[in-house]
Amino acid sequence: MRLLAFLLICLSHSAFAQQNVFYLDEDKRYYLSEVEELPEMTLDQLFINAHAFMNSIQAEQAQYDAVPQSDTLKAIKTRGSFTVYNFGSLKKHIDGVVSYHLIIEMKAGKYRYKINEFYFTPYARNRYGKFVPLSGKVISLETKPSKLNNKNWNYYKVQVLQKSHQLIQHLHESMLHQETTENGKDTNMEKW
């Protein structure tokens, strides 16, 4: 019973820690990063999966030469964005987009992701009633807002975290993919 209680507390806290925090690097910039162990996966398979993942998300074309590569380490980098919405309305409208860098590094049996460099581009309603980016306005997500704008800014961060974790979940599912045969059957016949 005590063991069960212990596990529950640890699990719940662990989930909390992943879902609502940004980590801070040495420059006090936000990032999210984790190493995922997938012992059964080869480096090539992870790389194929990462490539497929990059193609499945709305992001700039993936870069393969932005990070050092070797026979035992491969990496892909891209830049994407999350749409964020206004706070407190009954119905929402877009308030801006937050761009991010995503890097996936792979070794045999594991991969590591890092999401960082969050920049907010505010949107404003134009003369035609549509919300469009404010030209030339880019604000890092670490920027401390004024007291008057604190609530909105915090809400953007909440949304960035939620969408980052959705992205991470999607990444994790993609990286688990095993190579299939031409018939579409899983080549790993032992797992069913």
Place this chain on the structure above:
Amino acid sequence: MKKLALLFSLFILSVMPIMAQDEVVVVEEEETEGGLSISGSVDTYFKYDFSGYENIPTSFANEQNSVSLGMIDLVLEQTVGKASFVGEISFGPRNEQSVYGFNIQNLYVSYALTDKLSLTGGYMGTFVGYEVISPAGNFNYSTSYLFTNGPFQNAGIKADYAFSDRVALMVGLFNDWNVTQDMNGVSDLGAQLYVAPVIGWDVYLNVITGSRDFDGSVGSTTEFDITTGYQITDAFYLGLNFAKAISKLKDSDDEAGFTGLALYPQYAFNDAVALGMRYENFTWKDGTNYNSFTFTLPIKSGPLTFIPEFRLDTADEDEFLDKDMQLTGSASQFLLAAVYAF
């Protein structure tokens, strides 16, 4: 005691995953996002002209020494696949002074034929000029002479083609200025070339030409317009609007029209407080020349913006009233507006 020790151990163990990682920032969740886009604004103002009379002849915010209404503005917008619509309705004095017939500011549908080419048809806010009708879309609360005398809406059909993120072209056929029904047929041609020489600098070259109804007399108007804005630094922004309009009555050689230039330097102290000035020089063809200086200090608190504003207009002819109801060459006013945008 054993239980206490166990609880303490559990607590330490449970916080260890965080301590073992890096420093973190906790962000508390407050709400989740919705669906169809609904936005809009409401605005109200108090204006005091130091002469004691309504004086400055530009659009909106004219009522003297009164807490008065702007308008309530409601915008519905949705994009599904390649199709989208915008419907914007408004009620209040600001609406009545800007649209004719219906309480509609925008009502159009759009279809993206490709990633670069889209077609739009309906009743749209004009593509000409710097300022807009919605107070939430302007930095200053009072409006310029250029805005007041240019088109407010252009109903029609237009094609937008984006050559790149930096260059785009719009060409359209439109009704006469501001009307939802054109009694002499769709007869105006409009075009806009958009160029962004550098990131943060937008330039719009506009032209609209075609027939117009001058209080029952048929004529034509052509307006050339340059609207540009440059976010020079994170804090400093500079906008500019130049326009020249020429109007002719049918079967007459007489020309009317105007030429104007407005500058909009703005400095943001932070994300809540900014200070901006509008300087405008406006001249009626063969008529009065105006110089206008407007100082505006918008203060934002979430969706609410307080806008204190001081304005001084001068004219080369005595066109304003002074305290004694005598004609004079200048007018000044103080204004405090509140705009809530949602």
